[in-house]
Amino acid sequence: MKVQLIRNATMVVEYAGKKMLVDPMFSKKGALARGPMPAKDWNWKRNPNNELPLPVAEIIKDIDFMVLTHLHFDHWDKAAADALPKNIKIFVQDENDKKTITKSGFTNLEILTENSTFGDIKLSRTKAQHGKGFILNLAGQVAGIVLRHSSEKTLYIAADTVWYEEVEKTIAKFKPEVIVVNGGDNRFIIGDQLVMSKEDIYKTHQAAPKADIVVVHMEGVYHNTLSRKELRQFVDQKSIGENIIIPEDGETVSL
Ligand SMILES: [Zn+2]
Numbered sequence: 001m002k003v004q005l006i007r008n009a010t011m012v013v014e015y016a017g018k019k020m021l022v023d024p025m026f027s028k029k030g031a032l033a034r035g036p037m038p039a040k041d042w043n044w045k046r047n048p049n050n051e052l053p054l055p056v057a058e059i060i061k062d063i064d065f066m067v068l069t070h071l072h073f074d075h076w077d078k079a080a081a082d083a084l085p086k087n088i089k090i091f092v093q094d095e096n097d098k099k100t101i102t103k104s105g106f107t108n109l110e111i112l113t114e115n116s117t118f119g120d121i122k123l124s125r126t127k128a129q130h131g132k133g134f135i136l137n138l139a140g141q142v143a144g145i146v147l148r149h150s151s152e153k154t155l156y157i158a159a160d161t162v163w164y165e166e167v168e169k170t171i172a173k174f175k176p177e178v179i180v181v182n183g184g185d186n187r188f189i190i191g192d193q194l195v196m197s198k199e200d201i202y203k204t205h206q207a208a209p210k211a212d213i214v215v216v217h218m219e220g221v222y223h224n225t226l227s228r229k230e231l232r233q234f235v236d237q238k239s240i241g242e243n244i245i246i247p248e249d250g251e252t253v254s255l
Contacts, residue, residue, distance in 0.1 A: 001152050001178065004252040006059055007052055008074050008220025009160070009182055016121050016149035018064040022157065024080035025073070025220075026056050032073055036138075039223035040187040047074060047221045053250025056083045065089040065118050069159035070130070070142040071097055074221045081106075091116065091123065093143035112143055122148040126170045128161035135191030146174045153177035153255060160217070162193060163200035171207045178255045179208060182217030183246075185226035198226055198234045205240050212255055214245045 002014040009023040025032075030046040038044035052059070056079070066088055068076055081104045091112040092098050098109050110116065116123040126144035130136060144159040144167075156176035158167055171179070181204055185197040195217055196204070205213055218228050228246050235244040245253055 001155060002252050002254050003178070003180065003214055003247075005214075005216050005247040005249060006054065007050060007249045008048060009069070009217045010059075010075075011157075011180070011216060012059060012063070013147075013155070013157075015147055015155065016119075016152050018119060018121060019062055020118075020147075021060065021063045021066045023069055023075035023159075024059075024066070024084070025075060025077045026052060026059075026079035026083055027077050028052075028079075031079070032077060035073070035221070035223060036188070038189045040189060040225050042189060043222050045222050049220055049222060049224075050249060053248075060084060063088065065091065067091045067112070067123075067145055067157075068097060068101070069093065069128070069144065069157075070140065071100060072139075072160070075160070089118070091118075091145075093125070093141060112145060120149060122146075124148070124174070126156070126158070127166035128159050129164045129166065130160045130162075131194045132162055132192040135188070135194060138191075139194060144170070146170065146176065148174070156180070158182065158196075158204075160195050162196060163203045167204065168207050171204070171211075176208065177211055178214065179204060179211050180214045180216060183215040183226055183231060184218045184220070184224035186217075186221070186223045187225050188223055194223075198231050201231070201235070201244065202238060202240065205243055209243070211243065212245060213243055214247065214253060214255075216247065218246070220249075
C-alpha cells in the first residue's frame, strides 16, 4: 500500500489497486472560518495553517472511493465538495452525515458498517472517541476504519480519537500491521485533548509493537499543540522512532 498525506487528515491511500481519498479539506490557507474558540495558547488564527502541497486536480485524479470519518471543518469542506464528482462513492459514518452530504448533491453514499466492502477490499467501521472530558460531548461521533485484502497488510485508520479501550480492542481484534493515527494533540483554551497526544501514540505503539504507525493530522490547523519535531524527539527518546512515521504534507509512504 501507499499512504500519501496531503494535509491535516486528508490522505490518498492506494490499497489493493484502488485509490481511496480520506477526509478531504481543500481550502486555501486561512480561507476557513475561525474554530469555535481559541487554542490552548490563545492562538485563534484562521484555518488551515498551510497551503495544499499539490493542486486539487492532481489529488483527486483517479480516486475510486472516499471515506469521511466525520464532518468537522478540518475533514470536509466546501472546497472539497465543489471539487469532487457528485457520483463518487463515499462511505460515511451515519444517517446524519449521509443527509448532510446528500444536500451537497452527492448521490453515491453508503453508511460504513463492520462488514462493508469496496470490490474485494473489506472495510470495517471502528469506534473512536474524539476527546476527553466534557469536550467530547461537543466533538460528537467519529468513525475509524480497518481495510483488509489478501494481497495487502491490514490497515487501521483510527481517525480523530484519543487512546482509549476501543482503540486497544480494535488493535487486538484486527492485528493491523499499519496504523494511521491523528496526532497533533489538538486543544482549545478550555477542555482536554481532542486527538492523540504523544503519550497516546506511545500507548498505541505498545499495543502494536510491530506495526508501522503513521502519524498525520499535525500542524494543519491552529489548535494543534504537538509539532512533528516535538513528536520525533519524543519517539526517539523512547527508542520507538523506527516504528513511527511522521510524513510531511504531500509525502508518500510505501508500506
Ligand atoms: Zn480533526
